[in-house]
Amino acid sequence: MSASLILRQPFDPAPALASLVAHAVPGVEVVDAGTVTRVVLLGDRPALVAATLGPDRVALRASAGSEADLSALAVAWFGLADDLDAVVGAFADDEVLGPLVRARPRLRILGHPDGFEAAVTTVLGQQVSLAAARTFGGRLAAAYGEPGPGGLTAYPTPERLAAVDPVELQSVVRITHSRARTLHALARACADGLDLRGPGTREHLVALPGIGPWTADYLALRVLGDRDAMPVGDLVLRRALGVGSAADVTRLAERWRPLRAYAAVHLWTSAAYAL
DSSP states (O other), X not given: OOEEEEEOOOOOHHHHHHHHHHHOOTTTEEEETTEEEEEEEETTEEEEEEEEXXXXXXXXXXXXXXXXXXXXXXXXXXXXXXXXXXXXXXHTTOXXXXXXXXXXXXXXXXXXXXXXXXXXXXXXXXXXXXXHHHHHHHHHHHHHOEEOGGGOEEOOOHXXXXXXXXXXXXXXXXXXXXXXXXXXXXXXXXXXXXXXXXXXXXXXHHTSTTOOHHHHHHHIIXXXXXXXXXXXXXXXXXXXXXXXXXXXXXXXXXXXXXXXXXXXXXXXXXXXXXX
């Protein structure tokens, strides 16, 4: 590894690692003993990056890139720019979120180092289990990704997937034809210039076939870094809040603006992970 960096910030590693394990794409990302390792584009070069997460500490090592590259990556990937005191203060007296922020005051929102990968894996995860989504993602990466450093696979680019016929995607990944059409439309849009971290992303995404509010809102939370994004149709959120509809979640979450993304992540963490 040619570059390294240690950042010391309030940070709770347990929920971050649990989420990384749950979403890791086979062959693309490895999570082991508190360290996540994957290929990341730093500048214009693919680099092998290992991020070790500990209490109030994020340590990164990379095969290429500079300290500035690693700092920007860590801040975006692990949500290190957020003011956690403001989050705790906003929710401390809330009957639902108060106990959660007191239990995990250093919880942060995970971003993603590859916005296109996040979008594709989110589409693959529509209406299936996380295990199934990981399996689909591994098949797609193995078929269309490129060999990267460290024996890992660099995730396919939008241009690569846009060049694949949806019928082939359906057969190779073993997904429905409608899901393959959605992947192809997403890849084509990104290859044609859609910036998943840019303004107007949500509107562009929901205009694509097979992408609805849940997918767009989840990506706003994970990729855009919108701290008021909340996928109100999410089943886990509905269960955690004990309500039956997206409208119910919308109504309850109104008091959590402008930090509804933190509300969502605290609710997910309490409901989905045995920590």
